[in-house]
Amino acid sequence: MLPFNLIIELGIVSVVLMATRFAAFGRKLAVATLVLLALVSFSPLGNLLLYPLESRFPPWDPSRGAPDGIIVLGGSIDPDMSVAHQTPIVRHAADRLLAPAELARRYPKARVVFTGGSANVVSNDAREADWAGTVLENIGIAKDRLIMERNSRNTFENALFTKQLVAPKPGERWLLVTSAYHMPRSMGIFRKAGFDVEAYPVDWRMNGRDDLFSFTNVGTDGLGRTEVAVREWLGLLAYRLRGRTGEFLPGPAKD
Template identity: 80%
Template sequence: MLPINLLVELGIISVVLMATRFAGLGRKLAATTLVLFALTAFSPLGNWLLYPLESRFPAWDPSRGAPDGIIVLGGSVDTELSAAHHTPVVPHAADRLLAPAELARRYPNARIVFTGGSANLIANDAREADYSAPILENAGVPKERLILERDSRNTYENATFTKRLVAPKPGERWLLVTSAYHMPRAMGIFRKAGFDVEAYPVDWRMGGRDDLFSFTNNALEGFGHTDVAAREWIGLLAYRLMGRTGELLPGPAED
C-alpha cells in the first residue's frame, strides 16, 4: 500500500471512529494522520527514500567506447490514453524516450530496442512499443534500426523477452536506459536473466545530496517522490523474495 493511499484510508477511519463511542481514538488517529500527511507532503522524507535508488548507479561513461545496442524500457507512454486519443500520450518519464534518440545519433551502428507491452492483466491490444516507436522515429531514429518487443508486462519480462529477441553475443556491450530510481531493480533483473547490460540512468527526480535536507511547499511533489520511492522499494523486496534479483539493492558490478 502506497503512502498516499494509506493516509487517505487512515483519515476515513478516523472520521468514522469519531462518530462512534471511540471518538477519542478517532481524534488521536486524525492527529497522527495529519502529522504523517505533513511529513510526507512537505518534509524530505520522499527524497531520503529516493536518494539511495537514484544514486546507486553513476552516469554512463562514454569513454569506454561505442555500445553494440541500446535497450529502452517502457514506462513513459500511457497506452490507454494513447489508444483513446489515437496518438502517443507521454505523461511522465519522457527522458526514457529522449535519451535513446540522442544515443542513436551518437552511435549510428548500435541497435535500438524498445521493450514494453501492456501492464493490464486483461487482454489489451494497446502496446506501449507501438506508440513509442513513432516518437523515436520522429526524434530521428530510423525505423529500420528499431527493434520492438511488444509482449512484456513488467521489468522481469522486459529482460527475458529482450534477451530472447536479440540473442546478445559474448563481448557485446548493451546499454540499459530507464529512470534512475528504477535502475537498481532493472539491473538486478537483467543480471539474473543472464543479460549483461550497462546502466544508462535518466529521468532523475532529485538534484543530489542537498535535496536530502530540503523541505518543499509543493505537496504534490512530496507525495510524488514518496509514492515513487515506496513503490520501487516494495518492488525490490518482492523481486528479491521471488528470486528475480540476486540482491536487495543491486549496485555497480566490480571491475
C-alpha cells in the first residue's frame, strides 16, 4: 500500500471511529495520521528511500564507443489524455524523451527504440508509443530511425517485446534509457530476459548524497519522493519473488 493511500484510509477510519464508542481511539488515530503525513511529506524519509535506487548505477561512460541502439522506456506520456486532446501529453519524466534526442544526434548510426503501450487493466487503443513518435520526431530524431513498440504494459513486457522486435546480435551494445530510480529494476528485468543492455539513467529526483538528510519545505515534493520510492521498492520485491529479476537490487555488472 502506498503512503498517500494509507494516510487517506487511516484518516477516514479515524473520523468514522470518532462517531462511535471508540471515539478516544479515533482521536489517537487521527493524531497518528497527522504525524505520519508530516513524516512522509516533510522529513528526509523519501530521500533515504530514493537515494539507494538513484545512485545504484553511475552515469553512462561514453569512452567505450558508440552504441548500436538506444532503448527508451515509456512512462512519460499519458496515452489516455493524449487521445482525449489529440496531442502528446507529457506528464512525467520528460528526460526520458529528451535524452534520446541528444544520443541520436551524437550517434547517428544507432537505432532508437521506444517501448511503451498502455498500463490500463481494461484494454483500449490508447498506446504511449503512438504519441511518443511525434515527440521524438519533433525534437530531432528522423522517423526512419525510430522503432516503436506499442504492446507492452509493464517493464517486463518492455524487455521481452523489445528483444523480439530488434533481435540483438552478439556483440551489439544497446543503451537503456529510463529514470535513475527505475534503473535497478529495469536492468534486472532486461538481464533476466537475456538482453544485455547498458544503463543510461536520467530523470534524477535528488541532487545526490547532500540531499539525504535534508528536510523539504514543500510537502508535496517530499510526499512525491516517498511515493515514488515506496512504489519502486515494492516493485523490486514483487519482480524478485516472481522470478522476473535475478536479484533483489540489481547493480552494475562486475568485470
